[in-house]
Amino acid sequence: MNILLDFLREQKVSETLIRELEHFRNRYPVNDGQRLATPSYLYYGKDIWEQALTALLCGENLLLAGSKATGKNVLAENLATAFGRPRYNISFHINMDATYMIGTDTFQNGQVTFRPGPVYQCATDGGFCILDEINMARNEALAVLHSVLDFRRMIDVPGYQQISLHEATRFIATMNYGYAGTRELNEALASRFVIIQTPEISEENLNNLLVRSFPKLQKKYREQFVALFIDINKKCENGELTMKALDLRGLLDALKLMEAGLAPRTALDMGITNKTFDSCEQEVIRDIIAGRISGKLTAATLFGA
Ligand SMILES: Nc1ncnc2c1ncn2[C@@H]1O[C@H](COP(=O)(O)OP(=O)(O)OP(=O)(O)O)[C@@H](O)[C@H]1O
Ligand SMILES: [Mg+2]
Incomplete structure (x- = not known):
């Protein structure tokens, strides 16, 4: 993690932002058992780093939109590490549904129990949830994320109590656009993110x-x-x-x-x-x-x- 802070300084990212990042990490220390992954690649691009850090420090959700291989996933993973939060990754596809993301009832040892999905786990764990290729899912399936992503910051599981998101939880979505086969993201969902267009590397x-x-x-x-x-x-x-x-x-x-x-x-x-x-x-x-x-x-x- 400290390698990443050194790297941010090397990239000449604003010292004020780096200090705020350190405050965030002190405010939300890692619990025992929370796994923090070290990123395998580092994201190069000072301006994008500063935009992304500012947005996440302000509590926003971030959508990284750009052409292929512009480092969207590398940046998303680097951000989770930089903030010192556990990372959850969900790859979206056409058959994605709410029960997979949020969770579902299962029958175990003669009882019905709730098996939480990755969005639920991330929300309670204060994790950084990477919603990868978010535009690949059907819009109806994504409606369940609306209350999670806006000011309500809560998950509503029918038949169970509503749960509020841990304060440190953030969502970072990625999407490809600009070539054949890419889909648009619906307006209601796009409105719940601040959006960074990832440029080609300089x-x-x-x-x-x-x-x-x-x-x-x-x-x-x-x-x-x-x-x-x-x-x-x-x-x-x-x-x-x-x-x-x-x-x-x-x-x-x-x-x-x-x-x-x-x-x-x-x-x-x-x-x-x-x-x-x-x-x-x-x-x-x-x-x-x-x-x-x-x-x-x-x-x-x-x-x-
Ligand atoms: N600005 C950058 N800094 C560091 N590595 C970069 C950058 N841009 C692209 N890369 C490199 O490009 C490769 C692809 O990165 P990544 O998988 O994050 O791209 P992506 O934008 O998610 O692509 P796709 O849209 O195809 O999923 C990685 O090896 C990564 O290191
Ligand atoms: Mg990607």
Whole structure:
């Protein structure tokens, strides 16, 4: 957890916010038995950090909306850790229903008992609940969250007492938008969140992310991979490529394959080029790659072995 605070300072996040975060953690200490997960990746982006911290400190629920691989889940997990709260993750899908989220009656040892769902557990535990891909669920199924997410901050289970949310409980939803197959979120639900649109990572932050993730990657090649991502981004912005080609996850995967010894061009095909199935688009991407990464380059040279 303290690694994360150091990281926030490194990112030059406002000291006032960091202090308030520490107050929050002191006010809501972790109970015995509450598991705090350490995040596997760190989110780079000072402005987004400051917006998200401010919103959550004010007691708001946060919706992170953006294109694929813009770090929405990484940020949501980092936030739970930064606030020092246990994390609950719910992945939404078309068949999600209220009983799964809130809980349901079960028959156990000859008695009817209530088996709480993750929203209920998170609400009583003071957890941070990540509602992942919230727009994938049917709107009717989500109506049950209305009273949880607005000023009432309570869960109403038919046949049981209403319960109020623990003060430290927060909800962070994520949603994808901007490409085929993504769904809109209904207005009543969107109105219950403050919304941050997650941008593509900046050039400087991508460089820092690569330094941390691939410490052995030689500087001059690291710069070429950063430039490659920026080149692809520009072509997407001016409409020469579709967003399929822009995939930071794909670039990181490709670098992992190179680190394991695969030829750079092959790894880039697997991580980036082949994500589009249009052969013309593949040509454009290969041209951009050829301008940055020589076909003769080996994985061993990249990683300075
Ligand atoms: N700003 C960022 N800082 C750190 N890592 C980032 C950032 N943006 C993207 N990434 C990296 O991109 C990858 C994908 O991140 P994540 O799964 O959080 O994205 P997402 O926005 O939830 O994507 P999707 O919409 O496809 O679910 C991770 O490896 C993550 O480290
Ligand atoms: Mg995600």
